[in-house]
Amino acid sequence: MSRIGKKPILLTEKVLASVNNQMIEITGPKGTLSREIHPLISMVVKDNKVIVSTNNKDKFGKSLHGLYRALINNMVIGVSDGFSKLLLIHGVGYKAALQGQVLNLQLGYSHSISYPSPPGVTIEVLTPTQIKVSGIDKELVGEIAARIRAFKKPNVYKGKGIMYEDETVRKKPTKTGVKK
Template sequence: MSRIGKRPIALPAKVEVQIEGQQISVKGPKGELSRSLPPLIAVHQEAQTLKVSRVNESRPARQLHGLCRTLVANMVDGVSRGFERRLELVGVGYRASTQGNKLILNVGYSHPVEIPFPPGIQIVVEGNNVIVVSGIDKELVGNTSARIRAVRPPEPYKGKGIRYVGEQVRRKAGKSGKAKK
């Protein structure tokens, strides 16, 4: 049995769950999320916990068991606490700002790059070079952060670009063979 799939999901206070067939809806203080689960997976609510189980022992059911448990746990965490990713801009003259529902990046191109916010995502710029992407849907927060990082990924010679806070960029030596730090 899946080690991840058999763990129960604890429901915090103020989080309500509705299960209608394969549709699960989670409502909490930060918002509401819903997801349709595959027919091979069943979710049961017992007091203040959720249990995710398989309908049968087929290979596809075993493959989906841990995944579906993690997706439901992320929904519960999202509506109670939310998720956040922080990115930093490294480079001379690199800066970010928000305008309406768009993020504007000046990262060394001849033009500013505009990225619209998807619904359900908040983007805040701290200073000129730290971008905070937050929301209740973990998948959407991660995808939005990856799209922002893909505008100018960190390069290995000088380390310039957009990176996650705390991300280690592997540096390469230049032509002379000496690594500058």
């Protein structure tokens, strides 16, 4: 049995869960999330707990057991508290601005980059060098933050670019080759 999968998921009084026909729906104060369940996984909701179990005891079934328990737990946390990621912009002249639902980035290119905010995710510009991506779906928040970061990844020689708040960039020394 999966170590993570055998733990029940506790539901607070504000969060409701319902399972029907291989679909689970979690409803909370911040919104509603639903997910399709793999046929090898079964879920039961009772006594404000979601219990995840697997019908298959091989390696694949055990891996799905822990995976779906973690995914459902992230859904419960998302509809009650939400998720957010903070991105930092380092570099001379690099800045971000929000115009309506469109994030405009100036990252040293000859043009500015416009990124529209997708539904289900809120993008805020706290300062011109800080971007906060928040929402109830952990996967979507992480994906949007990674897409914004991909516009200008941190440079390992100078440390310029877009990075996560808790990310540290190890700088490389410059080349010290023989000069002729």
